[in-house]
Amino acid sequence: MTDADQVRDQIRDDAVEAALGKLDLDTKAFLLAGQDMWSLPAIPAIGLQSLVMSDGPIGVRGVRWTADDPSVALPSPTSLAAAWDPELARRAGRLLAQEARRKGVHVLLAPTVNLHRSPLGGRHFECYSEDPYLTGAIGSGYVNGVQDGGVGTTVKHFVGNDAETDRFTVDSVIAPRPLRELYLAPFEAIVANAHPWGIMTAYNQVNGTTMTEHRYLVNEVLRGEWGFDGCNVSDWMAARSTTGDILGGMDVAMPGPTTVYGPALAEAVRAGEVPGSAVDDAVRNVLRLAARVGALEGAPAVVETAPDPVDGQALARELAARGFVLVRNEEGVLPLDASAGRTVALLGAAARDARVLGGGSATVFPERVVSPLDGLTAALPEGALAYAVGADPSEEPTPADKGFELLALCRDASGAVLGEGGLPTGQVQWIGDDLPAGATYEAMASIEVRGTFVPRESGEHTFGTRGLGAFTLAVDGRHLWSGVQEMGDEADPFEAFFGAPSERARVTLTEGEPVEVSLTYQVPDMTAMPLKAIMFSLLHLGPRRDPDELIAEAVEAARAADTAVVVVATTERVESEGFDRPDLGLPGRQDDLVRAVAAVNPNTVVVVNAGSPVELPWREDVAAVLLTWFPGQEGGAALADVLLGEAEPGGRLPTTWPARFADAPVTEVVPADGRLEYGEGLFIGYRAYEKHGVVPAYPFGHGLGYTDWAYESLEATADAVRVRVTNTGTRPGREVVQVYLAPLDTASDRAGSTTVERPASWLAGFASVAAGPGESVETEIPLPARAFEIWDEEARGWRRIGGAYEVRASRAHGDTRLTATLDIA
Numbered sequence: 001m002t003d004a005d006q007v008r009d010q011i012r013d014d015a016v017e018a019a020l021g022k023l024d025l026d027t028k029a030f031l032l033a034g035q036d037m038w039s040l041p042a043i044p045a046i047g048l049q050s051l052v053m054s055d056g057p058i059g060v061r062g063v064r065w066t067a068d069d070p071s072v073a074l075p076s077p078t079s080l081a082a083a084w085d086p087e088l089a090r091r092a093g094r095l096l097a098q099e100a101r102r103k104g105v106h107v108l109l110a111p112t113v114n115l116h117r118s119p120l121g122g123r124h125f126e127c128y129s130e131d132p133y134l135t136g137a138i139g140s141g142y143v144n145g146v147q148d149g150g151v152g153t154t155v156k157h158f159v160g161n162d163a164e165t166d167r168f169t170v171d172s173v174i175a176p177r178p179l180r181e182l183y184l185a186p187f188e189a190i191v192a193n194a195h196p197w198g199i200m201t202a203y204n205q206v207n208g209t210t211m212t213e214h215r216y217l218v219n220e221v222l223r224g225e226w227g228f229d230g231c232n233v234s235d236w237m238a239a240r241s242t243t244g245d246i247l248g249g250m251d252v253a254m255p256g257p258t259t260v261y262g263p264a265l266a267e268a269v270r271a272g273e274v275p276g277s278a279v280d281d282a283v284r285n286v287l288r289l290a291a292r293v294g295a296l297e298g299a300p301a302v303v304e305t306a307p308d309p310v311d312g313q314a315l316a317r318e319l320a321a322r323g324f325v326l327v328r329n330e331e332g333v334l335p336l337d338a339s340a341g342r343t344v345a346l347l348g349a350a351a352r353d354a355r356v357l358g359g360g361s362a363t364v365f366p367e368r369v370v371s372p373l374d375g376l377t378a379a380l381p382e383g384a385l386a387y388a389v390g391a392d393p394s395e396e397p398t399p400a401d402k403g404f405e406l407l408a409l410c411r412d413a414s415g416a417v418l419g420e421g422g423l424p425t426g427q428v429q430w431i432g433d434d435l436p437a438g439a440t441y442e443a444m445a446s447i448e449v450r451g452t453f454v455p456r457e458s459g460e461h462t463f464g465t466r467g468l469g470a471f472t473l474a475v476d477g478r479h480l481w482s483g484v485q486e487m488g489d490e491a492d493p494f495e496a497f498f499g500a501p502s503e504r505a506r507v508t509l510t511e512g513e514p515v516e517v518s519l520t521y522q523v524p525d526m527t528a529m530p531l532k533a534i535m536f537s538l539l540h541l542g543p544r545r546d547p548d549e550l551i552a553e554a555v556e557a558a559r560a561a562d563t564a565v566v567v568v569a570t571t572e573r574v575e576s577e578g579f580d581r582p583d584l585g586l587p588g589r590q591d592d593l594v595r596a597v598a599a600v601n602p603n604t605v606v607v608v609n610a611g612s613p614v615e616l617p618w619r620e621d622v623a624a625v626l627l628t629w630f631p632g633q634e635g636g637a638a639l640a641d642v643l644l645g646e647a648e649p650g651g652r653l654p655t656t657w658p659a660r661f662a663d664a665p666v667t668e669v670v671p672a673d674g675r676l677e678y679g680e681g682l683f684i685g686y687r688a689y690e691k692h693g694v695v696p697a698y699p700f701g702h703g704l705g706y707t708d709w710a711y712e713s714l715e716a717t718a719d720a721v722r723v724r725v726t727n728t729g730t731r732p733g734r735e736v737v738q739v740y741l742a743p744l745d746t747a748s749d750r751a752g753s754t755t756v757e758r759p760a761s762w763l764a765g766f767a768s769v770a771a772g773p774g775e776s777v778e779t780e781i782p783l784p785a786r787a788f789e790i791w792d793e794e795a796r797g798w799r800r801i802g803g804a805y806e807v808r809a810s811r812a813h814g815d816t817r818l819t820a821t822l823d824i825a
C-alpha cells in the first residue's frame with residue numbers, strides 16, 4: 001500500500017466514524033436490513049446513498065431479473081478456472097465492474113469459491129475447482145479485477161455450501177484439517193491476496209452452527225485470524241435470528257424489507273440481549289463498504305476514475321476459447337482442415353439452441369447469444385455446413401421464447417388494466433418494486449401473459465407453467481386448462497424459480513400460422529410475505545419427433561460430411577442452483593447419437609457443453625473431445641475460432657473428469673438426519689483418485705493445445721521453482737506449467753515423529769506461459785509457505801512439515817515431465 005493510499009484509508013475511516021457518530025440506534029438497525037431485494041436504505045442525513053447489490057458471477061444482472069435489461073454473459077466459472085490464469089480472471093473482473101457501474105450496482109454478489117467436492121453439486125458449474133489453491137488464485141484475480149473498477153465483491157458462500165440438497169438447513173460436518181486445508185483455504189487466500197470488501201455467509205450449518213451465526217468462523221477466523229475488514233452479507237433469506245446473527249458477526253440481513261434486523265435489532269439492544277457495540281461494528285462495516293465504493297459523502301472512493309473501457313463481446317469470446325479444454329485429439333483431427341470443398345455436419349439440439357450459462361441466481365440475460373450453428377455458419381464457406389438436431393436433451397417445456405411475442409397485462413379485481421410490460425420470453429420475474437408502471441401489489445388481482453405464437457414446426461406443441469398459484473391457459477381462443485400449483489413439502493423458497501415445469505396441454509399447430517396465447521395468473525395476497533415478488537412462466541415445447549428418426553437423419557448428414565461435430569449438453573433441469581444431480585449421465589438419447597455418428601464418420605468431434613463433469617462412455621471411439629463448459633454469450637463464435645484453428649483451446653481441467661460416476665470420490669450429497677458428513681476428509685478430487693488408485697477419464701490439469709512443449713529444466717528452492725519450456729511445434733501456443741509437491745517421507749513428520757496423513761501429492765503453484773514456434777520461456781513459480789504446512793488443531797495453528805519432497809513440473813496431475821528433490825527444514 002502506498003503512502004497516498006494510507007492517507008486515503010485514514011480519511012475514509014474518519015468519515016466512517018463521523019457518520020456513525022451521527023446515527024441513533026433505530027437508524028443503525030434500519031441500515032443493516034435490506035430495504036428490498038437488492039439494496040440497503042439511503043440515509044441522506046449522513047450523505048449515504050443506497051448500496052445496490054447484484055448477482056454474479058458471470059455477469060451483472062442488475063436489480064431487474066428480466067431479459068429486457070441485458071448484461072454481458074461471460075463463460076461459467078468452471079471455464080474461467082480452466083484457463084489457469086489469474087490475470088485473465090482479473091480482466092473478467094474489470095469487465096464486470098464496468099457492467100456494474102453501467103447498471104448502478106455497487107457490490108457484485110460473487111465469486112463463488114466453494115469447492116468441487118462432488119460432481120453432483122448443482123452449483124458445480126458456478127464454482128472454480130476441486131483444488132483450494134487454484135480456486136484461491138482464480139478467485140483472487142477475479143476480486144482484484146472487480147475491485148480495480150471500484151466495485152465491491154462478496155466472496156461466497158462462506159463456508160461448506162458445496163452441494164444444494166437441503167441447503168437452508170444441512171449441517172456440513174467437516175473435521176478441522178479439511179475445513180482449514182480445503183474449504184476455508186480459498187477464502188483465506190482471497191482475503192490475503194485481494195482484500196475483498198465483502199463476504200456472503202452461507203445458508204447451511206457447519207459442525208452444528210448455522211453460518212450466519214457462526215461466531216468462531218466469522219469473528220475469530222475470518223475477522224480475527226485473517227484480518228478481514230469488509231462487510232458480511234447474509235445469503236438471501238439465510239438470516240434467521242436477530243441476536244444469533246448480530247453476535248455471529250453478520251452485518252447485513254438480505255433481502256428486505258422484512259428481516260431479523262431493523263426494528264427487531266433495535267429492540268434486542270434495548271432489551272439488553274445485544275450490546276450496542278455489536279450493532280456499531282456492523283454499521284461501521286457497512287459504512288466502510290459504502291466509503292470504498294464511493295457511496296458515502298466526504299469519503300474518497302477507492303477508485304475515483306473508472307478504468308479504461310473493455311469490449312465485453314470481444315472479452316467474452318476470448319475467455320471462452322481460453323477456457324475450452326481439448327481432452328482428446330487423435331491424429332490431430334483438430335484444428336479442422338477448412339480448405340475448399342471440405343464439409344462439416346453439425347449435430348445436436350444445443351448446437352442450435354445454445355446453452356451458454358447455468359441455472360439459478362447466476363442467470364443473466366445477454367443481449368445476444370452466438371450458438372455453435374451461428375458461429376460455424378459465419379465462419380465456413382457457403383455450402384460447407386449441414387445441420388441436424390440428432391437428439392434433444394430436453395423433454396420438458398421451457399419458457400416460451402422463439403416465435404413468441406408476448407406482453408404482460410396487470411389487472412385489478414374489476415378487470416381494469418393497471419399497467420402493462422413487454423416480455424422478451426414467457427418468464428415473468430418481478431421482484432420488489434420492479435413492476436410495470438401503474439401496477440402495485442395491493443391493487444393487482446391478476447396478470448395475463450398474452451400474445452401471438454408463430455410455430456417454427458407443424459405438429460403437436462406442448463404448453464405448460466412454472467410457478468405456484470392459480471392459472472388459466474388458453475391457446476388459439478380455446479380454454480385448455482385451469483388449476484392451482486401448490487408448493488411441495490420440502491420446497492426451496494425459490495421453488496417458483498427453479499421448480500419443476502408442469503405440462504398443461506397439447507395443441508396441434510401449423511408451421512408459420514400465428515395463434516393467440518394467454519396465461520392468466522391470480523395474484524395472491526402478499527401482505528404477510530417477507531419478500532414481494534411475482535415469479536411464474538408460460539412454458540412451451542415444440543413437436544417431439546421420433547428419437548430414432550432424429551438419430552438416423554443425423555447419421556445420414558454425418559456420413560455425407562468430411563467431419564461430424566456433435567454438440568452434447570446438459571439442460572437447466574440438470575445443472576442449476578437449488579438442487580443436485582442424481583448422476584452424471586447426459587440427458588436424452590445423446591450418447592446413442594454420438595455412438596451412431598462415430599460409427600459412420602471417423603472424424604467425429606464431440607463438443608461437450610456442460611458446466612461440470614458428465615460421463616462420456618464413447619470417448620475412446622471418437623476422434624476428438626472438446627469441453628466448452630457453459631461458454632457464455634459468444635460461445636459459438638469462440639467454438640468456430642477453436643475448431644478452425646483461429647485460436648488455440650487454452651484450458652486445462654480444473655477438476656478431475658471421472659470415467660464413471662461411481663469412480664467419483666464423493667457420490668453422496670444427500671444429508672442423513674440433516675447432517676452431511678465430509679467423511680472423506682482431505683481426499684477430494686485428484687487427492688482421492690491418487691489415494692485409491694482410480695484412473696479417471698481425464699486427470700486434473702489435463703488439456704491439449706495445438707502445439708507441443710518440451711520441459712527443458714527445473715530448479716527448485718523452498719520459495720520458488722524455475723521451469724524452462726520450449727514450444728517445439730509449428731504454431732504459437734500457451735502452456736500451463738503445473739508444480740506439484742509429493743512428500744517423500746510418507747506420512748511421517750520428522751520433527752515430531754507423529755504420523756501425519758497427507759495426500760500423495762498436491763498442487764503448489766502454476767504459471768501460464770506463451771511462446772512462438774521454437775521459442776523457449778523460463779518462468780518462476782513461487783511456492784507458498786502454506787504448501788508445506790498442515791493445520792494443527794491442537795496448537796490452533798499451521799505447522800510446517802519438514803523432510804524431503806519431490807517437486808514435479810507437470811503438464812497435468814500424473815503427467816510429470818521433470819522432477820527435483822527439496823529438503824525442507
Ligand code: BGC
Pocket residue numbers: 055056109156235236361
Ligand atoms: C444464492 C446466492 C445469491 C442470492 C441472491 C441465493 O439463493 O445462494 O448465491 O447471490 O440468492 O440472488
